[in-house]
Amino acid sequence: MVFQRTAKRLPTWGQAAAMLLVCTVLCPATNSLAQSTTQQQPASGSARTLTSADPFLGQNDLSVIDPASASRQDTARTTPATDAITTGTIRPGSNPGDPISEPADEATALYDEPQNPYEPTVDGGENAASANANEAPGIRIGTLTLRPSISQTLNHENKTFPNASTSRNYLTTGIRGTLTSDWSRHALTVTGEGAYQRNLGGSSAGEEPTANIGADLRLDLGDATQANLTAGYAFSREDTNDPNAVSGASVQGGEHVFTGGASIERNVGILKALAALDLSRTVYTDAKGINGQSISLADRDRYGAGLRGRIGYELSPALIPFLEATAGLTNYDQTRDNTGYERSSQSYGAKVGAQVDLGEKLKGEAAIGYLRKEYDDNRLSAINALALDGKLNWSPQRGTDLSLGLRTTIEDFAGGPQGGWISRQLTAGLTQQLRSDLVARLTAGLERRSYLTSTIEDQTEYVAGVGLTWSINRYLDLTTDISYETTPATDNSAWRIGAGLTLKR
Structure with missing residues (x-):
């Protein structure tokens, strides 16, 4: 959220023009949220959303938009769906070494774009700044807009095991484009990102490259x-804390996930139907x-298919x-x-x-159900599992998002x-606008694994996790995390600290 001081009216047009020019060149832009590129969402009242979460193959956020009222700039965030078998832990959104992070899916999002932004005034008063004033202009390609960014961070990691510990210093180079x-x-909407890690000292142990691209x-x-x-x-390396990780391996296996999907949603009066x-x-x-x-993991290669229907x-x-x-159906090679x-x-x-939609203050959904998998x-x-799923975005005041x-x-x-086994994940995130160019982030989560x-x-x-982002200007951010x-059950722990720069266009 952006807090602007009351605009000062200068006595002459010439002085006002000179001041505007100076501010345009020298003043830093407003905040950038935690190493991620936010995109415009449908205005309140222009869409009736029927968000659908698939517990087996990933999650989609599908909304029926009224073309007559939808903005030409309206875009939807695309997150590639993932297979049911997770290979990583519930890392916080401000995890060092992941310089360009984005929530994995709607249910596990640690924080979201501001829900309660300031609205501009007609005469350009104290709220004149647009919600997207911090956003880099991007590169126009016909009727498309490309917004690339590149980041470089220096990080330190320390891991502790029952009988040993490891530590490393490494650089992470990240690239992202929307x-x-x-x-x-x-x-x-096409979103792609990747991060390459390089240890300082020659050893490649612990390096975790990632890449993903999604189109909607x-x-x-x-x-x-x-x-x-x-x-x-999407590509990622299996985490050492995952129950399926190879014990004693110096390098865990990599996971390539290819996804595709189709869905249709229709509003019939007060009924909202979706099939996917x-x-x-x-x-x-x-x-x-x-x-x-080499240790082959080919026996884990598989196909997956899922059908989902919702009526509201x-x-x-x-x-x-x-x-x-x-x-859902899972078929191994x-x-x-x-x-x-x-x-x-x-x-x-x-x-x-x-689903609950109270406008800019409170949005989300909650559900209870039943899951079963047969081999x-x-x-x-x-x-068999009792399923509890939900997501809530709450903005108690301007500048604060939970x-x-x-x-x-x-x-x-x-x-x-x-x-x-059954995995239950609970995540929470808080972002606070400390200044117009400074954002603080606090994230937390837990995962309970029940091996029935x-x-x-x-x-x-x-x-x-905790982090700060200082928006030096609309093209450059400084981040620390x-x-x-x-x-506790396995006596494993890890902590990471990092700092770096993100260059946006």
Whole structure:
């Protein structure tokens, strides 16, 4: 949120023009939110959203937009869907070493763009600054706008294990680009980002490169009907804290995830209906043992498909109860994994909940339901879970934004006689505008892993992070971040600290 001082009217037009020129050249722009590029959302009242969260293949935010009232600048944030098996921990949004971070999905978003911005006045008074005044102008390519950024951070990481500890200093180079359309109908958004880590000292141990790209084509079909076509790709290295990580490996395996999907949403009076299809392909690269020997993870390569349907009833524009049903299929390339078990499965789910939209102050949804996963191998027990999902964005005052997220999923073991486990994630984030060019961030979260089909002790992982972003000007940000994570059951912990610059265009 931007706090502006009351504008001073100079006695002559010449003095005013001179002052405007000086401010344009010298004054820093308003805040940039925590190493991420925010995009405009539909104005309140111009859309009736029916957000849908798929617990098996990822999550989409689908909204039926009235073309007559939607802005030409309206764009939707695109996040590539991910497969059900997560390979990372619930890292905070201000994690050092991830210089260009963005929430993984709607349910686990640690913080969002401001929900309660200042509105400009007609005569250019104290609230004259636009909500996007801090945004770099970008590069026009026909009817598209490209907004690239590049960042460089210096970081330190220390990890502690039951019988050992490791530390490293490393550089992270990040690059990000967002391509958005400016069309009277329909909308295209393409977002790509990547981060490359390089240790100082020669060793490559612990380096975690990441990359992802996602595209979303929104088609406004008229008559309150909207379709979305999505595609995405993501790469990450499996986290050492993940239950499927290779024990004692010097380098964990990499995960390539390809996704695609299609959805259609239609408003029929006070009824809001949605149907969606999600597809995914996951491929693993080899891990490396301490002796340098390759460890194949090919038995984990798989395809995924999911169907999702939701129907909502608009009691009022502020409250929409809904029912949602999901069905998913996971098919592994190898009929049996390296331990001799058939891990292909079928998933089912249903939940009931409600969406709340109280305008700029409070938005979100909450749902309770049931999840079940059944495996092709009769020796693997089916998993049943009570599902609690939701997201809340609250702005109690201008300059303060709070978000809460809750998500339940069923994850697969990579091998052995255990079928899977239940993962419940709770996340929270707070952003505070300290000055017009200074933003503070506080994030926290926990993940509870319940191993119902295994003798493994249930685990709870805690994470926390804090950071500052100083917007030197609209093209350059200075960021500092500290994060800490711990898993008491395994006596593992890690903390990271980093600082760097982000150059935007």
